[in-house]
Amino acid sequence: MKTFSKLALLALSASLVACSTPPQRDVDQALDGQDSAPGLNGYRFNEQGVQVEGMPGVQIISADGTPIGTVDPLSGMQDVDLLDPRLPTFELENAKFQPVIYFAYDQFDLDAESMQIVSYYAEVLIANPKRRALLRGHTDERGSTEYNLALGEKRAAAVKKAMILIGVAPERLEAVSMGEEYPTELGANDAAWAKNRRVQIELK
Amino acid sequence: MGFRHFLAFSLTVFMSLVMTPSQAALTIEISEGFDNALPIAVVPFQGQGAISQPVSEVIGADLKRSGRFKPLDLRQMPSQPSELSEIAYDQWRTFNIDNMVIGKVIPTGNGLYQVEMRLVNVLRKEQVMGKRWNNIPESSLRQVAHQISDAIYEELTGVRGAFNTQIAYVTLERRAGKRFYTLEVADADGYNPQPILRSNQPIMSPSWSPDGSKLAYVSFEENRSQVYIQSLDGSFRQKVAGFRGINSSPTWSPDGKKLALTLSKNGNPDIYIMDVFTRDLQQVTFDRAIETEAAWAPDGRSIYFNSDRRGQPQVFQLFLDSKQEQRVTFEGKYNSNPEISPDGRHMAVVHGGNGYHIGLMDLQSKRFKVITKTYLDESPSFSPNGELILYAMNKGGRGQLAVVTLDGKSSQTLQVKNAEVRESAWGPYLKSSASNANP
Numbered sequence: 001m002k003t004f005s006k007l008a009l010l011a012l013s014a015s016l017v018a019c020s021t022p023p024q025r026d027v028d029q030a031l032d033g034q035d036s037a038p039g040l041n042g043y044r045f046n047e048q049g050v051q052v053e054g055m056p057g058v059q060i061i062s063a064d065g066t067p068i069g070t071v072d073p074l075s076g077m078q079d080v081d082l083l084d085p086r087l088p089t090f091e092l093e094n095a096k097f098q099p100v101i102y103f104a105y106d107q108f109d110l111d112a113e114s115m116q117i118v119s120y121y122a123e124v125l126i127a128n129p130k131r132r133a134l135l136r137g138h139t140d141e142r143g144s145t146e147y148n149l150a151l152g153e154k155r156a157a158a159v160k161k162a163m164i165l166i167g168v169a170p171e172r173l174e175a176v177s178m179g180e181e182y183p184t185e186l187g188a189n190d191a192a193w194a195k196n197r198r199v200q201i202e203l204k
Numbered sequence: 205m206g207f208r209h210f211l212a213f214s215l216t217v218f219m220s221l222v223m224t225p226s227q228a229a230l231t232i233e234i235s236e237g238f239d240n241a242l243p244i245a246v247v248p249f250q251g252q253g254a255i256s257q258p259v260s261e262v263i264g265a266d267l268k269r270s271g272r273f274k275p276l277d278l279r280q281m282p283s284q285p286s287e288l289s290e291i292a293y294d295q296w297r298t299f300n301i302d303n304m305v306i307g308k309v310i311p312t313g314n315g316l317y318q319v320e321m322r323l324v325n326v327l328r329k330e331q332v333m334g335k336r337w338n339n340i341p342e343s344s345l346r347q348v349a350h351q352i353s354d355a356i357y358e359e360l361t362g363v364r365g366a367f368n369t370q371i372a373y374v375t376l377e378r379r380a381g382k383r384f385y386t387l388e389v390a391d392a393d394g395y396n397p398q399p400i401l402r403s404n405q406p407i408m409s410p411s412w413s414p415d416g417s418k419l420a421y422v423s424f425e426e427n428r429s430q431v432y433i434q435s436l437d438g439s440f441r442q443k444v445a446g447f448r449g450i451n452s453s454p455t456w457s458p459d460g461k462k463l464a465l466t467l468s469k470n471g472n473p474d475i476y477i478m479d480v481f482t483r484d485l486q487q488v489t490f491d492r493a494i495e496t497e498a499a500w501a502p503d504g505r506s507i508y509f510n511s512d513r514r515g516q517p518q519v520f521q522l523f524l525d526s527k528q529e530q531r532v533t534f535e536g537k538y539n540s541n542p543e544i545s546p547d548g549r550h551m552a553v554v555h556g557g558n559g560y561h562i563g564l565m566d567l568q569s570k571r572f573k574v575i576t577k578t579y580l581d582e583s584p585s586f587s588p589n590g591e592l593i594l595y596a597m598n599k600g601g602r603g604q605l606a607v608v609t610l611d612g613k614s615s616q617t618l619q620v621k622n623a624e625v626r627e628s629a630w631g632p633y634l635k636s637s638a639s640n641a642n643p
Contacts, residue, residue, distance in 0.1 A: 083427040106516065106538070141598075144541035144554045144582050145408055145627065146453040147510055147517055149422075149429060150466065150473035150494040153450050157471070176428055177450050181406040188580065188598060 043124050044093040082134040082174040082204050089202040090131065096120055099201035101159060102194065105140075108154040110162055118159055121201050122166040132172045134202040135159045140193035141180045152177030159199045241274035241614075242360065243300055248278065249307040249321075250286035255342055257395075259309055259319060262349035263356070265393060266367040269607060270357065270591065271614030276301060288322060293329050301326055305356060309345070316341055321352050323359060333359055346395060366587040367392055370631040371594060372400070372410040372419055373605060375623040386623075387421060389436060392587070392630070394605075394618045400434065411455050412631045419629075420444070420454035420463060431465055433480075444483065449473075453496050456480075457504050464488075464498035464507055475509055477524075488522060499542045499551075508532060508542040508551060519553060532565070535572040539563065541582065545590040550610065552584035552593050562595050564610060575612030585630040596626045 137156030139148040156175035185192035246264040267273035282295040307321035323333040354365030390397040405424035431445035445451035449468030489495040493513035533539035538556025555563030580598035603624035608615040
């Protein structure tokens with residue numbers, strides 16, 4: 001029943017997004033003449049100071065072996081593990097929403113407010129075909145750790161499903177659960193718990 | 205993927221352990237009194253003053269922790285006999301004590317000891333039990349003390365003692381913004397902690413193999429939850445589940461041949477049963493809800509598990525032959541992490557709602573009661589004799605372990621200095637008794 005209502009909400013939200021989205025949607029998600037503004041498409045990433053040191057196979061080198069230019073760790077490497085901690089997370093400049101979606105206790109449904117954030121970042125991804133997203137699901141500390149690990153996965157999967165419905169290719173998204181292991185707030189109170197029940201969107 | 209390959213890997217993991225042995229020691233603090241506890245006098249053993257771990261104190265603490273005994277305060281003892289002929293029975297009548305433990309620790313050279321104990325019925329004025337251990341090194345004296353506790357417990361309660369067993373748990377230390385997780389194995393009273401694995405990523409859900417030789421657990425060392433099996437002697441470590449999605453909640457079957465675990469490789473957290481030798485996987489739950497935290501019934505024919513298919517976590521039972529499922533918990537809106545007692549009679553769960561406490565269900569009468577009063581309780585596991593439950597809780601803002609009797613009337617805190625303790629699991633009976641202990 002829970003799943004049913006969630007799907008209904010998703011379908012509804014997705015259709016709302018489809019109606020309100022300007023015609024800049026890039027259906028094929030490839031850089032081509034159909035794009036109104038190829039590349040960043042209005043979104044700017046802060047790529048300064050981003051280091052890709054130690055990433056295997058991502059250096060572009062000259063004939064004599066000297067590294068040249070800035071390297072995008074993901075360009076041409078769609079099989080790279082998004083969970084690799086060496087992979088930088090890109091920050092969006094002047095982002096309309098923080099890349100965090102919060103959840104009610106023991107829930108993984110996306111409400112209208114959450115769907116706004118999910119839609120926004122789905123659009124960011126659609127407009128920037130080189131970027132991928134790691135969706136980290138978290139829970140608060142209450143209850144059993146293993147149930148929380150599964151709950152975190154449900155939350156990350158809910159965001160992933162919503163983004164796919166909006167039009168992001170599934171292979172550009174990775175959902176992972178961190179369970180209750182990585183709280184942002186350490187306190188054992190309602191305010192801290194509310195901040196810890198979240199999915200973090202990391203643009204890679 | 206030969207044996208040598210993962211041996212080499214495991215060696216790199218263990219090197220750091222050898223270099224920095226854990227200094228953490230669990231200390232025990234009695235937090236509640238005992239109502240119907242049996243008074244007993246555990247008299248200081250003659251000669252134990254010269255050793256670091258007084259044998260009688262270990263025995264007294266064991267018996268006290270069980271909730272079934274109330275050892276007489278040392279300062280109240282009218283005398284300290286160490287042999288039958290030294291007991292002046294009249295002196296002890298006023299203390300309302302039925303039983304007395306006396307003994308000796310005698311150095312026999314080369315750092316070895318002989319330990320002698322007698323259990324005496326003070327009313328009948330006769331010896332109930334006498335035992336002697338020869339050639340015991342000082343480092344094994346605690347083990348001998350636990351064996352004495354086991355013998356006394358079984359003699360006086362009719363239930364096998366579980367003092368000479370081990371527990372596993374995870375500690376978390378935060379230093380300079382970094383996190384240090386350690387999987388440790390210690391004696392059931394918290395002494396002799398041995399680190400098994402260190403990581404700066406989470407370690408979860410240790411589960412003992414039924415023979416006590418291996419642990420299965422979840423490690424995030426590759427940045428996602430994956431299931432590993434590791435032998436306690438350090439000779440063997442292998443990743444057994446590293447599928448896409450979560451790999452978690454491993455639990456050994458009672459015959460040690462299978463592992464129930466939770467995988468979401470098909471898009472949803474479901475329970476699978478893995479053949480430990482062939483690694484063949486069989487999916488056993490198929491609902492679109494969360495299904496996790498499998499616990500085997502002692503006969504191995506059914507598993508209990510947590511499912512939120514009704515919108516909130518509740519415990520269900522699945523019969524593996526008939527595939528029939530039934531809901532087991534109905535009390536409140538949150539019952540997770542089921543654990544079944546060794547005799548199959550009781551089930552412990554994490555019970556949510558008004559705080560998070562350990563709940564206990566009598567699986568025959570279906571009666572349910574909350575047995576802890578601590579805060580954010582989780583991770584319950586039964587002692588191998590089914591008399592006690594070890595669990596993790598939050599005290600003073602950090603995770604600690606506690607032991608509680610099934611009636612909830614007596615509980616104790618185990619505390620690790622400078623670290624949070626969590627994810628506890630009580631191990632099985634040890635196959636062989638301590639080293640060369642028995643004469």
